Amino acid sequence: MPAENDLPGHPFEPVVIPTDLGDVVLPPTLTLEEAYRTTVFFVEQYLSLEDSPSIDFSLFYQYMLSDPAASEDFTDAVRRMKSWDTTL
Numbered sequence: 001m002p003a004e005n006d007l008p009g010h011p012f013e014p015v016v017i018p019t020d021l022g023d024v025v026l027p028p029t030l031t032l033e034e035a036y037r038t039t040v041f042f043v044e045q046y047l048s049l050e051d052s053p054s055i056d057f058s059l060f061y062q063y064m065l066s067d068p069a070a071s072e073d074f075t076d077a078v079r080r081m082k083s084w085d086t087t088l
Helices: 019-023 032-051 055-066 070-082
Strands: none
Touching: 032 055, 032 070, 055 070
């Protein structure tokens, strides 16, 4: 697992969250498993809605469902997001 200092900065800083998300009422927290499943569901939704879905998303979806390293990679991404300095 890479150390926090080994991770590159976010390529799209600052991230612009769609304004309509601010009004959505959700539970205050998600478990790591719930967040992972949410990501899978999000990609499934994209793949089902697109007439010609991106091959990259299709491969990402297969990776999330079949690669044992995906959960560790996802956990690393969550750690990275939680340590992200939003004041940059």
